[in-house]
Amino acid sequence: xxxxxxxxLEAVVALRRTLEALEAAQVENAFVLGWSxxxxxxxxxxxxxxxxxxxxxxxxxxxxxxxxxxxxxxI
Amino acid sequence: xxxxxxxxxxxxxxxxxxxEARMLGHDSIGDEDxxxxxxxxDEGIAAESLSSLGVTLEDARDESERMTSExxxxxxxxxxxxxxxxxxxxxxxxxxxxxxxxxxxAKRALEQALGEARVLGDNRITSExxxxxxxxxxxxxxxxxxxxxxxxxATLEDRMSELRGRAAS
Numbered sequence: 527x528x529x530x531x532x533x534x535l536e537a538v539v540a541l542r543r544t545l546e547a548l549e550a551a552q553v554e555n556a557f558v559l560g561w562s563x564x565x566x567x568x569x570x571x572x573x574x575x576x577x578x579x580x581x582x583x584x585x586x587x588x589x590x591x592x593x594x595x596x597x598x599x600x601i
Numbered sequence: 602x603x604x605x606x607x608x609x610x611x612x613x614x615x616x617x618x619x620x621e622a623r624m625l626g627h628d629s630i631g632d633e634d635x636x637x638x639x640x641x642x643d644e645g646i647a648a649e650s651l652s653s654l655g656v657t658l659e660d661a662r663d664e665s666e667r668m669t670s671e672x673x674x675x676x677x678x679x680x681x682x683x684x685x686x687x688x689x690x691x692x693x694x695x696x697x698x699x700x701x702x703x704x705x706x707a708k709r710a711l712e713q714a715l716g717e718a719r720v721l722g723d724n725r726i727t728s729e730x731x732x733x734x735x736x737x738x739x740x741x742x743x744x745x746x747x748x749x750x751x752x753x754x755a756t757l758e759d760r761m762s763e764l765r766g767r768a769a770s
C-alpha cells in the first residue's frame with residue numbers, strides 16, 4: 527500500500543485510464559491477427575455488440591480495408 | 602449559467618482544456634486540464650504570468666504524465682512496461698464521440714473564478730480569474746503540478762497582480 531492514501535486513490539484513477547488504452551490495444555491486436563468480434567467479445571466476457579460498438583470504428587479507421595494478416599477466411 | 606460570463610479567451614482556454622484532457626486520456630476534465638487549457642490558449646494575463654515563470658505547455662503535459670506514471674508505480678505497475686508490451690496500438694486518447702464531464706475540482710475552480718472576478722470588480726470572467734480560482738481549490742492537482750515545476754501559488758498570484766497593474770496603468 528502506498529503510504530499516502532491520496533497516492534493510492536490516484537493510482538486507481540491512473541489505472542482506470544490506462545485500462546481503456548490497454549483494452550483498445552489488445553482488441554486491436556486480436557482483430558489484426560484475424561480474431562472475429564465474437565471471439566474477442568467472448569474472451570472479454572462481454573457481448574459482441576458491446577465490443578463492436580466500442581472498438582470497430584476506431585480500428586477500421588486505422589486499417590482502411592483489411593488489416594495485414596487478416597483475411598476474409600478467418601473472419 | 603456561469604459560461605455566459607466567460608470572456609472570449611476563457612471560452613478558448615476551456616475548449617483547449619477539453620482537448621488536452623481528451624489527448625491525455627483523462628476521463629474527466631480536471632483542474633490540471635484547465636491549467637493546460639490556459640497554457641494552450643496562450644492568451645491574457647494568466648498565460649503571460651505562467652510563461653514568464655517558465656511554465657510551458659510541454660512541461661506541464663510531461664508533468665501530468667509523470668504524475669500518472671508515479672501513481673501507477675506506487676501500486677507496482679509500470680506504465681513504461683505496459684506501453685512497451687502493447688506497442689503502437691496503446692493510445693490513451695479519448696475518442697471524439699465520448700463525452701467527458703468536468704471533475705468536481707474543476708467545477709469548483711470555475712465557481713471560484715466567478716468569486717475572483719467579483720472580488721476584483723471585473724464583469725467578465727477571464728482566464729486570470731480561472732487560474733486564481735484553481736489556486737483556491739484545496740488539494741488540487743494543478744497546484745501540485747505547478748509546485749513540481751517550481752512555481753508556488755503565491756508567486757503566481759503576485760505575478761498576475763503585477764501584470765494586471767501594468768495593464769491598468
